Amino acid sequence: MLSTLRIERRADADPHVRESVKYRRPISIATMHRIRATLRHALNMAMRQDRLIDFNPAAVLEMAAHTRPKALVWTDDRVRAWQQDYRSYREREKQRRGGRRVDLIDAYTSVPRPSPVMVWTPAHTRRFLKEAKAHRLFALYQLIALRGLRRGEACGLRWKEVDLDGHTLTVNWQLVQLAWEVHEGAPKTDASVRTIALDTDTTQVLRAHRQRQLQERLTMGEDWTDTGFVFTQPDGNRLHPQHVSDQFLWLAYLAGLPPIRLHDLRHGAASLMLAAGVEMKVVQETLGHTSSAFTADTYTSVYPQVATAAAEKTAALLFGKEDQAEPGKLISLRS
Incomplete structure (x- = not known):
C-alpha cells in the first residue's frame, strides 16, 4: 500500500x-x-x-512473481523512438504548465524507456566520457564505466585501498543511501569484496584526480576534512551518492545521450568486457557477482556485437571468414 x-x-x-x-x-x-x-x-x-x-x-505467503528486467541496448531505432516521445512529452508539459519552463532533467528521466535497464553502446559511452572529462568526478565515472564498480563502492573507495603503481584497487567498503541518509558499510556480498585491475588510462586519470584533490586540500587549508576517501566534496567530506547520480544525469543530458541510470553504466562495463572477449569468470570477479551463471544470464545477450561475433566465429570454422561488428552510429539527443 x-x-x-x-x-x-x-x-x-x-x-x-x-x-x-x-x-x-x-x-x-x-x-x-x-x-x-x-x-x-x-x-x-x-x-x-x-x-x-x-x-x-x-x-x-502469496506474492507477485518476480521477473528480472531484461537489459536492452540503446540501438539507433530505439533512440529515434525515444527522442520522438521525449519531444512530445516536453511539448505536453509546456502546454500543461501554461507555457512555463519545463524541468529538463525531470522530462529527460520521465519519458518511458524500452526497458527499466538500458545500456549505452560503446560509442555512447565514449561520448559521455568526453563530456564528463572536465568534471571533478570524471575519474569516478570512468571507474564505473570501465571497471563496473557499484555507485556505493565508488563513493566508499579510500586511497589506502588504491595501488596506482600496481594498477589495482580493492573494494572493501561502500556508502549506502537510505532515503536521504548515508551510511558506511560492507559491500553487498562476500563476493563484492575484491581486487580489481586497472588499465593504464584509468590509472593516469586517478593520478590526475589525486593531484586535483591535493590542490583542493591546499585551497581549503584548515577547513579541509581528511576523510581518506578517493572521491569527496571540495572540502574533503564524503560524497552523497545521490549527488553523484544527479551529476551523471546532467552530464548525459548535456552529451545528447538517451537516458540510463548510473547503475546501468555498470551494466555497460560488463557488456563491454564481454564484447572485448574477456572470459566470463574474469567479468564475474571484476563485477563482484556471486556466480558466473548470474553474469552470463544477465549480460551475454545485451550487445548485438557479442551475438554477431559469436555467429561469425562459428561460421569461420567452416568458411574461414571472420568479421567484427562496429558500434552503431550515434544519434544526438538535441533538437
Missing part, C-alpha cells in the same frame, strides 16, 4: 507532492521476495531450535 502511494505521488502533477517522495524509492517486488526469504528463514529457525511456533506463515 505504501509503495503504491509513493508511485502515485511520484507521478502527481503538483511538484510539491512529487518532492515529498523524492529519493524514496518504492519497495520493488525483488526486495519483497528477499524480505520474505529472510522472514521465512528466521521463522524456520524459531520452529526448529526454539520451538516457539509450530507454523511458518511466511512459507504460505
